[in-house]
Amino acid sequence: MISYSEHFSDADFPVGIPHPLLVSALESARVAYQKPIVVTSGGRTPEHNTEVGGVEKSTHLMDATGTFKGCDIKCEDDGERFVLLGILMQRFKRIGVYKKHFHVDVADDMDHPLWKVWVGED
Numbered sequence: 480m481i482s483y484s485e486h487f488s489d490a491d492f493p494v495g496i497p498h499p500l501l502v503s504a505l506e507s508a509r510v511a512y513q514k515p516i517v518v519t520s521g522g523r524t525p526e527h528n529t530e531v532g533g534v535e536k537s538t539h540l541m542d543a544t545g546t547f548k549g550c551d552i553k554c555e556d557d558g559e560r561f562v563l564l565g566i567l568m569q570r571f572k573r574i575g576v577y578k579k580h581f582h583v584d585v586a587d588d589m590d591h592p593l594w595k596v597w598v599g600e601d
């Protein structure tokens with residue numbers, strides 16, 4: 480097993496390598512939340528990204544070193560969403576809010592501007 484932090488390992492990210500900034504922000508959120516944070520989607524190949532309907536320049540896509548900057552975490556409950564969103568807002572500068580998950584990433588480039596919260600369909 481490859482451990483990325485106290486609470487996250489390659490069991491959470493079976494494909495590719497999560498960017499260190501993604502891991503540190505997630506770990507910090509996990510500690511604040513005091514409950515498991517379930518990663519539902521991490522690194523993707525271009526084929527897998529197309530298959531799951533990911534956007535063209537998705538932050539789930541791996542770079543040449545196999546590193547990716549975005550992941551999805553499970554959240555289906557209105558009350559939990561309120562708590563978790565508050566925690567994520569303090570640690571991520573890009574957050575997607577969906578009915579059954581949050582998307583968080585640490586990308587910062589022309590295609591992925593900072594200080595964005597967007598709402599999407601699952």
Ligand SMILES: [Zn+2]
Nearest residue numbers: 549550551582
């Ligand atoms: Zn996502």
